[in-house]
Amino acid sequence: MNVAPKLSEKEYKKNFTEHVTPFNRDAAVAEANRCLYCYDSPCMDACPTHIDISEFIRKIATGNMKGSAKTILSANWVPLTCAKACPVEVLCEGACVFNDKQEKPIEIGRLQRHTMDWFYQEKPSLFTPASPNGKSIGVIGSGPAGLACAAEGVMLGFDVTIYESNDTPGGLDTWGIAPYKMSQADSLTEVEYIKSLGVKIQTGVTIGKDKTIAQLEEAHDTIFIGVGLPQGKNISLPGSDLKGVENAVDYIAKVKAEKYSQVDVGRKVAIIGCGNTAIDAATESVRLGAEEVYIIYRRGKEEMTAYWFEYELAQKDNVRFFWLTNPVRIEGEGHVQALVCEKMELVAGSAGERKKPQAVSGSEFSLPVDMVIKSVGQDLGDHFLSGVEKLEIANSRIKVNPETFQTDNPKYFAGGDCINGGKEVVNAAYDGKKAAQGIHAFLFPTTAE
């Protein structure tokens, strides 16, 4: 592969340093005091975990940091990750009433980070788990859904063990968030905190390989599935076996190891797809030293699934967008040398359907590239879950009761990307917490409402 020249450590550091800086105490208090302390706080509704935002912000203003942390953690077990990885522009901050006043919304994400940075620094004791209730939960996957279920489970008196196939826990919190948004250390800090509550984590254990479904069912009263969407969707593209073709999630995880000089990036890189993961792959390529980075998307800009602020970030990084462009094949001698594309046009679909892209005949062109990163979504893949009875999976989503997060097999509960097709960390955090409550209500029906 035509590998882009490596950068100096200083350049890597500059490129991958978190771009949102922390508040110092005075600035946090000033921002907290700007909050109106709305009686009906739309930010709280907009947060999938319904953190009492105006309350935790008021507590920053009064210097009640412990109370602020308690307000946050009572609703969300991975709040530092959420503070840094949440698309706040479309969630809490997007709902802030200041938007209606044509003023800058309260910087909720940064304030939450301020509280959580304090909390993980000071480590005051906040919660006491309920006395053991005699039941156990086995949690598959240590991403945000699994961590939230485990933490909430321990608080409810369960004996909880998380099984994680990777050697480093945290799932996408650890491996999937662009380093310039959050470092791996932050995710591991949250994992450590959850462990300190009494959650056991076994890393390097793959269910279906190192431990069978039967063993798991034997060991635990209930099982929570929080496996995310481990497999990159593959689009069949001739030339995909060439050296230099990668899957976006795997590529991002490689970068996330934070040993930047060890990650080879092509001089010219094409990303296929235009979701938020595609943007991460593109911006990270630029920051690793790629000279030209293209995003190839078969639909128009209006239809991209990436958030506008992610798109803007990529633009600032000089990523070039090819709208209405479809990849046809990858060409090269042993390694990628070009991506052949064709131009698309949108034609009316059948009634009620969105317009469909259709190839423009004779529009084929060849884009010289050294690397192709596929980012067209993730799916559940083919694995141990097929051995679980009565588990209904459709379109890469495990079917659950939306209130209790119980699957059709009553012993199994699930949450996070594997039930929603791929959303935010904060959604997974909510699912996991609610699932633990669902498990409790299921196993101890008399104590439930």
Place this chain on the structure above:
Amino acid sequence: MVDLSINCGGIKSPNPFWLASAPPSNSAYQVCKAFEDGWGGAVWKTIGAPVMNVCNRYGGMDYAGTKIVGLNNVELISDRDFDLNLKEIAETKKRFPNHAVIVSLMMESQKEIWEDAVKRTIDTGCDGIELNYGCPHGMSERGMGSAVGQVPEYCEMITEWVTNVSTIPVLVKLTPNVTDILPPARAAKRANAHGISLINTINSIIGVDLDSLAIRPDVAGKGSHGGYAGPAVKPIALHMTSQVAADPQVNLPISGMGGVSNWRDAVEFMLLGASSVQVCTAVMHYGFRIVEDMKEGMATWMQEKGFKTCDEFIGKSVPRIAQFGDFDLLKKTVAKIDEDTCINCNLCYIACEDGAHQCIDRVEIKESTKLQPRVREEDCVGCDLCSLVCPVEGCISMVEVPRIKEGSITWPELVAKLPQPMTWEDLRAYQKQYGIEIH
């Protein structure tokens, strides 16, 4: 062009903005710098008997992220030599003949000492003398400052000593640490003072440190009450200024102060009777440069209002000062919420619900999870709390309700009208005729 010049009790200055007798007017260096920056006058930091200061001497009150909404101090009068001060005052006046230089004095309560100090002060060429009867800490323990201001007889006696020998205007500066500001003001008048300065600082403890439990400011583990000033004291100062201005027995020019931070504050003091205003805390916070906006802002306001000179608006709001017994009890207003500009924070709802009269409902908005506050006008008592808490300018307004029956009545008139002793039933029946119902 408007004319900002004023005459306060015979003391003329090119504009009404004077430095108050305080740390910013401690030296010729400071006063000259202030004059160069545009201040119209300065009351020199009080000179008098020997003193020694302590550390720390100031305490700030911050609120909701705003620094120094109030400032207190246990600083004493000038700790520089009396003669050195006089020398610098003379030099300053020589350099700035058209600016007002007033010398604040605080001497031990002996006639000869005061007379000597007054004569030597006049020799500097200064424009006036201000008698400091206000300092509420330190000096008062030595029988000076507010120890004088709190006893009208002392106030009258010492003022008389001064006015008998003074050839220049004498202002008497009063302490607010009294139950009624009028007796000391009237005492000053009886003793032939030329004007009243008010208010001096208010007795206060600025706070307690939650870690060390020490009183702030902390003087080697001990704290004491200090003089409170700054934006937070303005309403108290405005009230006392208006009382003195409205009192026919006092009838003296006023130099107003207490929380004046900008031209708006200054205009308010002047509308309530002050012909000059004095500033300290705002200068201690931001420096002399604030005077530029003060002059410009006041001049612009005067132009907009059609006032050519300060005299045209000094005291203009004083006739509006009334008592509760003068109020028309039949005026009725209700709150109106502009639903287009409302941001649905519902601060008005919770303020009314928990803090007032439970007359705002929240109604669902179509295709939204937000709730719209809506006033139940028939229950609204017109208290104005909702509009005060509303963060959107102009969103909530108090609208006068047309009277269902002509008429107006004050409480004394009502007392005369209804059978006595008044019963709640009789009062309710009367209110009902005018559509006033209290739930």
